[in-house]
Amino acid sequence: MDKVVSSAAQAVRDVPDGASILFGGFGVVQGWPNSLLLALRDRGARDLTVIFNTPGVGPLSAQLLAEAGLIRKVIASFAAYPTRPTPLEDQIKAGKVALLELVPQGTLAERVRAGGAGIPAFYTPTGVGTPVADGKEHRTFGGCEYILETALRADYAFIRAHRGDRHGNLVYRRGGRNLHPAFATGARITLAEVDEVVNTGELDPECIVTPGIYVDRVVRTEHPLAVEEIRALSRRFGRAIHVEPRxxxxxxxxxxxxxxxxxxxxxxxxxxxxxxxxxxxxxxxxxxxxxxxxxxxxxxxxxxxxxxxxxxxxxxxxxxxxxxxxxxxxxxxxxxxxxxxxxxxxxxxxxxxxxxxxxxxxxxxxxxxxxxxxxxxxxxxxxxxxxxxxxxxxxxxxxxxxxxxxxxxxxxxxxxxxxxxxxxxxxxxxxxxxxxxxxxxxxxxxxxxxxxxxxxxxxxxxxxxxxx
The missing domain is CATH 3.40.1080.10 (Glutaconate Coenzyme A-transferase)
Structure with missing residues (x-):
């Protein structure tokens, strides 16, 4: 069983118009499956429904799909930034892209996890008394109020990991894990972009976070970022380290x-x-x-x-x-x-x-x-x-x-x-x-x-x- 493919273009070869896609990651410039994103843009699949924590900013984020006019619907935790206009935000305001839901980040992770685990819905205290709870079923357990949230699944998941083997087993590095493991489980077809591909047996089984059963294709990144480049992109597109004084x-x-x-x-x-x-x-x-x-x-x-x-x-x-x-x-x-x-x-x-x-x-x-x-x-x-x-x-x-x-x-x-x-x-x-x-x-x-x-x-x- 060898799930490694030769290129990102080969990995996204069958993504059709109208597909729904989970994008793992926290939104930072170094956390995107950027080779897969670029290949998807070049493929030109349109009318996509995208699900992510945030569309991010900069040249190697999901914004490049918006710039190419490929997105039709969005489910996200963040869709717009307080101080920086983005292509996706402009298209949402213009009615070209439908913002289907803004979802609390933890609820988003749990909804995708539930979808991957075959659980259709669950109750959570998150969002009680807020607009997130509008129109949802409310139940009381142990004297506390909860709302019903439904599972999320997609056609594809694009995720990023540190290392992957030919069976599709994945390990992550430090804070780069975040939403990727849950999103890997929530799609019909999961594509994993990794920094390094190793032979089967080279990963310590005790350290594998995403078992290969959840991964369909593995591709080595074609756009590795140097520390200096990440620093420069973070300064240009990320949140500033020093908050402006008042x-x-x-x-x-x-x-x-x-x-x-x-x-x-x-x-x-x-x-x-x-x-x-x-x-x-x-x-x-x-x-x-x-x-x-x-x-x-x-x-x-x-x-x-x-x-x-x-x-x-x-x-x-x-x-x-x-x-x-x-x-x-x-x-x-x-x-x-x-x-x-x-x-x-x-x-x-x-x-x-x-x-x-x-x-x-x-x-x-x-x-x-x-x-x-x-x-x-x-x-x-x-x-x-x-x-x-x-x-x-x-x-x-x-x-x-x-x-x-x-x-x-x-x-x-x-x-x-x-x-x-x-x-x-x-x-x-x-x-x-x-x-x-x-x-x-x-x-x-x-x-x-x-x-x-x-x-x-x-x-x-x-x-x-x-x-x-």
Missing amino acids: PDLGGLPPDLMARRAALLLRDGEYVNLGLGLPTLLSNYITGERDVILHSENGMLGFGPLAEEGQEDVDLYNASGQLVSMLPGASFFDSVAAHGMARGGRLSTVVLGAFQVSAQGDLANWNVPESGKGGIGGAMDLASGGARVLVVTYHTTRRFQPKLLRRCTYPLTALRCVKEIVTDLAYITVEPEGFVLWELAPGVSLERVKELTDAPLAVAPGVREMQFG
Whole structure:
């Protein structure tokens, strides 16, 4: 049994017009099956239904299928980016591409896993009380509310792995595992692009993650990316490592916001850092702290952002930033990563926010007036009962308050936020509403109250923020 094919073009030879295709990966430039994508574009199969976490950005992402006009329908966790227009977003807005569903990232992984396992549907707490739950069956188990989600399957799956043998067995490398193993199971025909093809028997059977029974064709990548190239593409198309400061309010810069939030983490915690400002916390959790960081792409035990020249392209966080690895680290897929969150294994989740209500409701995935939004993993992360710590600017760039009596944006989760660090203040969410405990240096109480659109109680002995 030899599943290795001679080229990516040979691997995609029978993909017809109208096919549905799962694309594994987290969306980072180095994680796409780029040779298969390029071959599919050159083949010209049209009216495709594509299913992925995100279409990504840049020349070696699923955007190249949109540029060629090959996509008809999309199911995704992210379809548009807040700060960068893309060909796919333009086509969705123009009505040329139908956005069938925006799906929470963990739910997307679980729906595909269920499809591959022959399970037609399942109940999940993710999305309860949000637009994701609209029109879906609700059930109560053990006093908690759940919604019914149906399985997803496709005609083809395009995935990326580190090594593959001639039987189709696959191994992955570090954070590069993410959605690929689940997506490998969810299609009628699975194509695997690998960095290295080895002979049958050369892979340690104990280390095989995707057994060959799920893989139909294996092709060695035809477009390997050097570290320098990945660095350059990440700077051009990825999320920036340094978040832009907001000097307009006279509050904290991002590094001090992250430093203050990091001090709120407790020894012995497993902590998820969501994308954006929260990812900066990893730089301020010192070695003597007994805190283990979790990322939804499938890592436990990562550390600060990697120094230039020390990067490992398969070690990246939720924002796609290259990070360091600490002793005791472990790697797993996105199904397990989100299962840890929903199952209550995480004690704290640090997230960004567009809005937080005085009841602790969180809105962080959609800004209606801009038409921008992507659910990502936040709904899953907030559904398991962990303490949610929000790190965000106190207002929008137009000075609209983000802390409100009630959220006006579509919700991510109900009554989940417990603590908030902004560029102006440290605030908790109590049964009676927002309570102010600390002020950023140089910021007045009157200024914080003016920029908070909800009653703000002041704790006894309110003080200036400390950072060490």
